[in-house]
Amino acid sequence: MDNEDEMSLFAQEVAGIKKLEKSEVYLAKKGAPVDYEERQKAAMIAIEADRNHLSHDYVEKVDPNDVLQFKRSGVQDGVFKRLRQGKYGIEARLDLHNHTVVQSREQVYQFVNDCMRNDIRVSILVHGKGDREPDPENQAMLKSHINKWLRDLDPVMAFHSAQRHHGGLGAVYILFKKTEKARLEDWEKHQKR
Template identity: 75%
Template sequence: MRSDDFDLFAQEVKGITPLEKEEIYLGKKGPGVDFAARKLAAMHAEQEDRNHLSKDYVERVDPNDMLEYKRDGVQDGVFKRLRQGKYGVEARLDLHRHTVEQARRQVFQFVADCMHHDIRVGIVVHGKGDRSPENQATLKSYINKWLRDLDDVMAFHSAQRHHGGLGAVYVLFRKSEAARLENWERHQKR
């Protein structure tokens, strides 16, 4: 730094007083720290962050593509009955006219609600997407990705025509612990 620069700097900062340092308390309650408010804010942020479904890039599917997915451990006979629509549909989610963000929240909440109420089979109506600009099947593409990303979804398959055909999917949910125990007890009595 040249002496002219130093003199100019000194002249500019003349009369400025340094800020007082505040003590920082780590792990202890300090003055002015509201831990209850922090805890509440953290819990609220955690709830909002629970939804890990991404609305970023998704591999596009065609409006006329059949969607199907089965996790390891799902019996072929169970998947076949799901595909044929032979299980009673206990819950329904209709996503027509929803944005991607609205659908993302709705799908996440739908799966959580189904698990909470021990629902085994639901249906998600997403539409084919053949009326959208350039036949993009946007929601259908996201549903195909999101359902695979949710651990509670064991399998899904495009629905039978009377349930919405290629514009809907049957969803098989994981059994809850209570349902597993009940099933085990029922088979033990035989």
């Protein structure tokens, strides 16, 4: 096909087409108004999820009957002993029964942030023992993840499996770092003495 034939064919194809005025141009499909508040909320959830550094990959497996315990350096032995014995008042509780590992990962991360935001010092996290799982390979899967996640969260100063009346080996007491606000309040309280 030569140049003249192409031009003739093009002219036939575009015959009858008229130029649109700018006001007739549609750039976007018109629909329901955009809910910017919902979009912002979704963006904040996505940002928060990105900050969640807790592992969802393989973690070291613990036995359903293992005692979970952890103490950062700087936590006094007497404080850890009182935590282990359940002698601190429990200010917050998270129950993860019937949650998947993925759901629990989000819940634990949010729970720790909420506790810090609200100056919670001691909480309890109920994870279950995981000994009812018929497949021995999947037993204590959530408990194993909790053992790893709590160690990876900086605000967690210590944790220990709970006393029997608080859930025993299916729960842990958690001791959180003092917030700046709590430290200031303690300092002011001791200054008044």
